[in-house]
Amino acid sequence: xxxxxxxxxxxxxxxxxxxxxxxxxxxxxxxxxxxxxxxxxxxxxxxxxxxxxxxxxxxxxxxxxxxxxxxxxxxxxxxxxxxxxxxxxxxxxxxxxxxxxxxxxxxxxxxxxxxxxxxxxx
Numbered sequence: 001x002x003x004x005x006x007x008x009x010x011x012x013x014x015x016x017x018x019x020x021x022x023x024x025x026x027x028x029x030x031x032x033x034x035x036x037x038x039x040x041x042x043x044x045x046x047x048x049x050x051x052x053x054x055x056x057x058x059x060x061x062x063x064x065x066x067x068x069x070x071x072x073x074x075x076x077x078x079x080x081x082x083x084x085x086x087x088x089x090x091x092x093x094x095x096x097x098x099x100x101x102x103x104x105x106x107x108x109x110x111x112x113x114x115x116x117x118x119x120x121x122x
Contacts, residue, residue, distance in 0.1 A: 046083075053079045054086030061096040073097075077105060084109035 056079050060071040076097065080087035088110050090096065097103040 049083035050086035051083075052086065053083035054090045057087055057090035057096055058094055061090075061094040064096070073100075073102070077102065080106045081109050084113050 056071060057076065060076060062068075063070050076087070080103075084106060088106050091098055091103070091106060097106075
């Protein structure tokens with residue numbers, strides 16, 4: 001009888017711990033997301049990065065028209081990986097780097113950012 005009671009108590013304790021672990025994990029994830037987005041630090045920084053990407057692509061298009069020294073493509077791709085909304089918007093507006101095969105990565109970066117944002121705000 002004692003063994004049976006110990007087993008029942010153990011199973012109940014284990015269920016209680018598992019439920020609390022899930023609750024703690026959920027609270028921890030919410031605090032993590034809140035720390036990134038709730039402080040008002042991340043969104044302005046993200047906007048600045050996308051505006052910078054937009055302006056860098058626009059500046060490269062201007063340099064291309066004037067036959068001036070151009071921005072390296074690897075730098076443009078790096079900036080596009082960090083701020084894909086601005087980079088893709090600039091590519092569409094100025095029709096810049098739309099035919100180059102490696103710049104097909106910019107929409108991929110955009111999709112990755114959208115998936116991450118949706119996952120974080122879910």
